[in-house]
Amino acid sequence: MTSPAALAAERIPEAVHRRRWAILGVLMLSLLIVVLDNSILNVAIKTISTPAPTGLGASQSELEWAINSYTLVFAGLLFSAGLLGDRIGRKKVLLGGLAVFGIGSALAAESGSPAQLIAFRALMALGAAFVMPATLAVLMNVFEREEQPKAIGIWAGGVGLAIAIGPITGGVLLDHFWWGSVFLINVPIVVLAIALMVWLVPDSRDPRPGRIDPVGVVLSVVGLVLLVYGIIKGGELADFTDPVVLATIGAGLVVLAAFVVFEKRSDHPSIDVTYFKNRVFSAAIAAIALVFFALMGVTFFSVFYTQSVRGYSPLQTGLLMLPLAAAQMIFAPRARLVVDRFGNRATTTAGMLVITATLALFGTLDADTPIWWLEVVFFFMGAGMAHIMTPTSVVIMQALPREKAGSASALSNTFRQVGGALGIAVLGSVLSTSYRNGIEGHLGLLPAGARDAAGESIEATLGVAAKLGARGEGLVGPANDAFLHAMHVTAFWGAGVALIGAVVVAAFLPGRPPAQKEDAEPELVRSES
Secondary structure (H helix, E strand, C coil): EEEEEEEHHHHCHHHHHCCCCHHHHHHHHHHHHHHHHHHHHHHHHHHHHHCCCCCCCCCCHHHHHHHHHHHHHHHHHHHHHHHHHHHHHHHCCCCCCCCHHHHHHHHCCCCCCCCHHHHHHHHHHHHHHHHHHHHHHHHHHHHCCCCCCHHHHHHHHHCCCCCCCHHHHHHHHHCCCCHHHHHCCCCHHHHHHHHHHHHCCCCCCCCCCCCCCHHHHHHHHHHHHHHHHHHHHHHHHHHCCCCHHHHHHHHHHHHHHHHHHHHHHCCCCCHHHHHHHHHHHHHHHHHHHHHHHHHHHHHHHHHHHHHHHHHCCCCHHHHHHHHHHHHHHHCCCCCHHHHHCCCCCHHHHHHHHHHHHHHHHHHHCCCCHHHHHHHHHHHHHHHHHHHHHHHHHHHHHCCCHHHHHHHHHHHHEEEEEEEHHHHHHHHHHHCCCCHHHHHHHHCCCCHHHHHHHHHCCCCHHHHHHHHHHHHHHHHHHHHHHHHHHCCCCCCCHHHHHHHHHHHHHHHHCCCCCCCCCCHHHHHHHHHHC
């Protein structure tokens, strides 16, 4: 049995322990800007898709890349960023990441074309990749093990806060300023976060850090980009048998297979595949990837449903998403209590089933569905998310030693981002293909070139209809009908993916843990020290 002296030696320094909640606040502020950026963008994508000077005239595939350039770079660099934080110090990595994120945000705000926006979003992702894993790694090094579930629950609740603030902030900005303001708002938050971090946050590192794996990083990013590009291109063409689409997807799968082989043989892999021999760890990672696959794909189209079909403004759309955020803020910090009572398996499986049901309910929404019904769906979606993210994050972070916290956090966030990127690509392509098939028969009077562009998305169709004036009014109804059908198809695909996630966690996550007699011992050690 571990002696009191040994336990005391492993505990957090008293000076750090006293300010641990203030440190958590700074970490949540850093997390806030990373999540805030995507939640703000969700209500801005319709504005960005409108022609200049209001927006950039981005097509649906360009919008998908504006989101996925961020998520792919973010996911591809997360693990190396976690290792770099373990090696040189998490505080240094946090400060550098925040600075790069702020610079990228300022440049994105001044983008003059969709291509520039995609590039600057990738730069923002470079900074964010160094922020996200370091926040959770620092958390694990300033809280004792018995307080970690509570702290992680509050940390996860910060995601809900960002989801709440983001769409509303984005709506207010878009009502009063140009679209670039949704990125420029990040800059003052970055400045405040850096100042507080320099003052409060202690540095920490792994005494035996791993080596950086540049070959693995390149292989993973190239493989994911090729795979996602092929999927998005297939949706854009509404033809997944096109030779270019098949070749690109095939090349992506080959590169990713080479990445796995290289990682297994490397003595300093980006992703240590031995972690996945633990079935509980693997199931928790899979749950995060699958739920974000489903959610990111479905929330991508929900903005077009509320703004294009229902006619709500960006601010109103942001307010409509409040129940989702409120549910996360309410339930995420308390999810650990549910886990204590019912166990990880029951809690997470129930959360996955709730997500499955809410995604399926999107398949019932029409142009005249009472808006309060959408609010109910959003609330239960947020509640389901809260009871997935908190228990799976605790399982993942406690599966590895504290000094490997950066690696565990990076793995969790890598698979979340990869799941989200693939969800936007796959479900976005399902949406695009279904929409094109539904609207094609109504575009016969348009010139061939305009017909192809108008069929890509509902915004493209409505844009052409507006230019045609009275002659284009006949396109509005068919566009709404085609989009609603495409949304229903996509929602049921997302629900199917979430159901697979429920099966995985029900099969492999642990049940209710037995009571630990030594639970009170750490507090006794502190009181005696």
